[in-house]
Amino acid sequence: MYEQFRILVVEDDPHSLDELEQALSGPGHEITTCQETQCALDLVEREAFDLVMTDLHTGGRGELTLLARVKSDHPETEVVIITGSSSVERAVEAMKRGALHYLTKPYSEEEVRVLVERVKEKRIVREELEELRSYVRNRQGPRLIGKSPQVQELKRHIVRVAPLDCTVLITGETGTGKELVSQMIHQNSKRADKRQFAVNCGSLSEELLCNELFGHEREAFTGAQRTTKGIFESLDGGTVLLDEIGEMPMSAQVQLLRVLQEKKVVRVGGTEEVPVDVRILVATHRRLEDEVKAGRFREDLYYRLNVFTMKIPPLRERADDIPLFCNYFLERYAKDYDKPVERLSNEVLDLLTAYSFPGNVRELKNIIERAVILSDGAVIERTHLPARLRGQSAVCGSAGDLLLSLAELEERHIRLVLEKTKGNKSKAAQILGIDRTSLWRKIKRMGLANDAH
Numbered sequence: 510m511y512e513q514f515r516i517l518v519v520e521d522d523p524h525s526l527d528e529l530e531q532a533l534s535g536p537g538h539e540i541t542t543c544q545e546t547q548c549a550l551d552l553v554e555r556e557a558f559d560l561v562m563t564d565l566h567t568g569g570r571g572e573l574t575l576l577a578r579v580k581s582d583h584p585e586t587e588v589v590i591i592t593g594s595s596s597v598e599r600a601v602e603a604m605k606r607g608a609l610h611y612l613t614k615p616y617s618e619e620e621v622r623v624l625v626e627r628v629k630e631k632r633i634v635r636e637e638l639e640e641l642r643s644y645v646r647n648r649q650g651p652r653l654i655g656k657s658p659q660v661q662e663l664k665r666h667i668v669r670v671a672p673l674d675c676t677v678l679i680t681g682e683t684g685t686g687k688e689l690v691s692q693m694i695h696q697n698s699k700r701a702d703k704r705q706f707a708v709n710c711g712s713l714s715e716e717l718l719c720n721e722l723f724g725h726e727r728e729a730f731t732g733a734q735r736t737t738k739g740i741f742e743s744l745d746g747g748t749v750l751l752d753e754i755g756e757m758p759m760s761a762q763v764q765l766l767r768v769l770q771e772k773k774v775v776r777v778g779g780t781e782e783v784p785v786d787v788r789i790l791v792a793t794h795r796r797l798e799d800e801v802k803a804g805r806f807r808e809d810l811y812y813r814l815n816v817f818t819m820k821i822p823p824l825r826e827r828a829d830d831i832p833l834f835c836n837y838f839l840e841r842y843a844k845d846y847d848k849p850v851e852r853l854s855n856e857v858l859d860l861l862t863a864y865s866f867p868g869n870v871r872e873l874k875n876i877i878e879r880a881v882i883l884s885d886g887a888v889i890e891r892t893h894l895p896a897r898l899r900g901q902s903a904v905c906g907s908a909g910d911l912l913l914s915l916a917e918l919e920e921r922h923i924r925l926v927l928e929k930t931k932g933n934k935s936k937a938a939q940i941l942g943i944d945r946t947s948l949w950r951k952i953k954r955m956g957l958a959n960d961a962h
């Protein structure tokens with residue numbers, strides 16, 4: 510298959526136009542012709558070409574206007590000037606203003622072909638440079654740590670799916686790296702220069718979530734003083750991660766389906782359909798098939814979202830990666846907190862590799878960060894680990910002979926309430942006397958697994 514190569518030819522003499530079209534024809538070449546500069550100006554305003562070839566008439570300076578317009582609107586488009594022998598000086602002036610080359614009449618077909626090849630080569634070099642730049646950019650972005658076969662496969666899938674602009678469903682327990690994977694997909698995609706944003710569909714009320722995602726019209730509800738764009742509209746050209754998609758209320762699901770099918774949103778309180786250009790990635794710790802069966806998730810939406818699924822395994826299924834993560838986070842936090850920590854004691858490493866990590870990588874990361882903060886010397890010892898890893902149980906503010914910190918006590922209490930409410934976060938938030946968003950934030954920070962509650 511040939512790459513499309515778009516050429517615009519501007520020539521007022523029909524005979525010369527035919528000849529040039531003939532010389533330019535080739536596999537993958539899409540040739541558009543114009544006999545007047547004004548028609549060409551209108552065209553370049555709407556479309557991008559790889560090459561513009563324009564005749565330079567004696568007299569008018571329309572071609573120089575065309576050259577200036579092309580170079581300002583599409584700097585990567587090459588312009589070649591066709592000239593009679595009497596207007597070579599003006600052709601040289603055009604080259605000073607950014608034209609690539611000039612052809613003096615009469616020219617041969619061979620000359621035209623060589624010129625087109627030159628433009629194509631330039632395009633390849635430019636694309637390679639762009640690829641290199643994107644590579645350098647990505648090396649500074651987030652890193653997916655892991656040498657286990659599961660993580661290697663994840664990396665391969667990211668590289669494969671990132672450029673395709675399709676919806677990706679990322680599944681895995683809490684803290685396994687779903688958001689990180691979504692960031693890597695975005696950074697390896699054509700949208701990398703645009704913004705990425707993550708929305709947790711479970712942490713907001715139905716009304717707030719709809720406002721946040723789809724925006725609202727003026728006076729859509731009391732207090733809505735002006736029309737506000739939602740995330741889909743304002744992320745123009747970017748990527749959105751809809752985290753905890755399984756928690757999305759039905760009314761928002763209907764709207765999301767419209768975004769996926771028609772690439773349009775209707776703001777809350779409005780009727781107008783507004784076009785949006787956004788790549789949608791979704792994540793969940795739930796099995797969406799079960800949510801569909803239970804009638805909580807629309808089947809048509811599920812099929813729309815399930816184009817490409819990436820399943821991130823829990824940390825306990827890739828325990829080989831635990832020492833690697835330990836070293837990575839140890840180095841990072843030793844640097845962040847300016848501590849002389851160098852390694853974990855063998856006992857600590859054994860405890861960590863034997864632990865089941867219900868909160869997955871986030872929990873491991875938090876454990877190492879806390880240990881680095883508590884440590885003074887070069888080695889992380891057992892005493893620097895939280896009580897649950899030291900194998901002690903807490904009874905009302907104490908764990909064995911050790912008194913608990915407020916943070917540890919809070920975590921234990923939240924765990925207990927979630928256990929008793931069977932993971933029902935609205936109920937748990939009510940009992941704890943805090944709102945759902947605060948509870949979600951705490952759950953995340955503590956690295957508690959959703960499934961473990």
Ligand SMILES: Nc1ncnc2c1ncn2[C@@H]1O[C@H](COP(=O)(O)OP(=O)(O)OP(=O)(O)O)[C@@H](O)[C@H]1O
Nearest residue numbers: 652653654655682683684685686687688689870871
């Ligand atoms: N493979 C990995 N390499 C490096 N860091 C990782 C990896 N996996 C997870 N992390 C880190 O662990 C933390 C939790 O990851 P992330 O927020 O992506 O998980 P999640 O699955 O989206 O969690 P949740 O379901 O709670 O939203 C982040 O700080 C992330 O950078």
